[in-house]
Amino acid sequence: MPKVKFKVARLEGGRSWWQEYEVEVDKYTSVAVALQRVREEKDPTLAYRPLCKMGVCGNCAVKINGKPRLACLTNAVEAAEEGGGTITVEPLDNMPVVKDLIVDRSDFERRMLSVKPYLIPKDEVLASDKWYPMPPSVQMDLWSAAQCIWCGVCYSVCPVAEVDQSYSAPHGLVKTYRFAYDPRDALGKKRIYLSEESLWKCVMCKNCDSSCPKGLKHALRFERMRADDIPKPHSDYAEKAVKHVIATVASLARYGRADEVEIFTSTGLAEAALDALPRLLRGGWKRKPYRPRPGEADRRAVEAFRSVVSGIIR
Numbered sequence: 001m002p003k004v005k006f007k008v009a010r011l012e013g014g015r016s017w018w019q020e021y022e023v024e025v026d027k028y029t030s031v032a033v034a035l036q037r038v039r040e041e042k043d044p045t046l047a048y049r050p051l052c053k054m055g056v057c058g059n060c061a062v063k064i065n066g067k068p069r070l071a072c073l074t075n076a077v078e079a080a081e082e083g084g085g086t087i088t089v090e091p092l093d094n095m096p097v098v099k100d101l102i103v104d105r106s107d108f109e110r111r112m113l114s115v116k117p118y119l120i121p122k123d124e125v126l127a128s129d130k131w132y133p134m135p136p137s138v139q140m141d142l143w144s145a146a147q148c149i150w151c152g153v154c155y156s157v158c159p160v161a162e163v164d165q166s167y168s169a170p171h172g173l174v175k176t177y178r179f180a181y182d183p184r185d186a187l188g189k190k191r192i193y194l195s196e197e198s199l200w201k202c203v204m205c206k207n208c209d210s211s212c213p214k215g216l217k218h219a220l221r222f223e224r225m226r227a228d229d230i231p232k233p234h235s236d237y238a239e240k241a242v243k244h245v246i247a248t249v250a251s252l253a254r255y256g257r258a259d260e261v262e263i264f265t266s267t268g269l270a271e272a273a274l275d276a277l278p279r280l281l282r283g284g285w286k287r288k289p290y291r292p293r294p295g296e297a298d299r300r301a302v303e304a305f306r307s308v309v310s311g312i313i314r
């Protein structure tokens with residue numbers, strides 16, 4: 001049987017180093033299985049935890065020859081050829097390394113949980129004991145959006161997730177899509193404006209798109225959500241406004257003047273004002289997300305390039 005050479009990034013107790021192993025493989029062996037063989041036959045101190053070995057659990061995700069992917073779906077012989085005879089294995093980026101190839105996924109999971117990644121059934125769905133009809137095209141679309149296995153590959157290559165803790169990140173946004181267009185979901189499209197900040201923080205670099213092992217087509221889905229101009233419901237505000245009037249009248253009757261503190265706290269408008277404050281400070285209540293027209297980004301890039309070049313020539 002042929003042997004392949006591994007160069008594995010190790011980290012333990014603050015010390016990091018590269019360690020090399022040679023493993024016998026056949027033409028069917030995956031990188032995950034080969035690394036498990038290393039653990040079982042050569043070095044039990046190597047920390048790595050592939051589970052299903054069939055692209056379902058997402059636990060085996062690592063960087064192989066510098067590219068994040070599922071080790072169980074990566075052929076060891078082909079990876080060795082790609083790496084010029086050596087397979088380089090490192091932990092995923094954007095997540096703190098706990099030991100060797102094990103990363104701390106809590107931040108990744110926090111962002112996923114922040115978008116409520118589950119169906120919240122409408123009352124009528126709960127009340128009915130019948131099948132809920134769904135057009136096949138919608139069903140197929142949602143089915144493909146539901147293929148995420150929480151592997152963390154997209155998250156590890158997202159430049160915005162790296163710098164912005166409040167960003168729901170590609171896996172969170174694609175999960176938003178999964179339930180926003182589900183006709184059974186009580187939140188439905190409200191999920192889109194709940195994720196609006198994150199949707200517009202995405203810089204559309206498509207790193208997530210090109211690296212997702214399940215081919216979730218993030219960019220297409222983000223574009224659809226961005227284009228779906230969901231009007232923000234003002235019912236909340238209307239309800240608060242009514243409460244505000246009632247509280248004002250009550251205050252006038254009680255004190256002969258409008259006690260603003262009591263009115264604000266009793267109607268919840270203080271909370272709304274506090275919510276809006278960051279937006280107001282950033283440039284006004286009516287600020288709309290910037291949407292480049294097709295071709296405009298290219299034109300502006302060419303213009304910027306020209307002005308830089310003409311500055312150098314001058």
Ligand code: SF4
Pocket residue numbers: 147148149150151152153154155170171174211212213214215216
């Ligand atoms: S969207 Fe794709 S890359 Fe991201 S966590 Fe899900 S399966 Fe992994």
Ligand code: SF4
Pocket residue numbers: 154157158159160161169170201202203204205206207208209218219
């Ligand atoms: S396209 Fe958006 S979500 Fe995907 S990696 Fe780039 S910035 Fe992150």
Ligand code: FES
Pocket residue numbers: 032050051052053054055056057058059060061070071072073
């Ligand atoms: S081991 Fe489960 S996805 Fe690779």
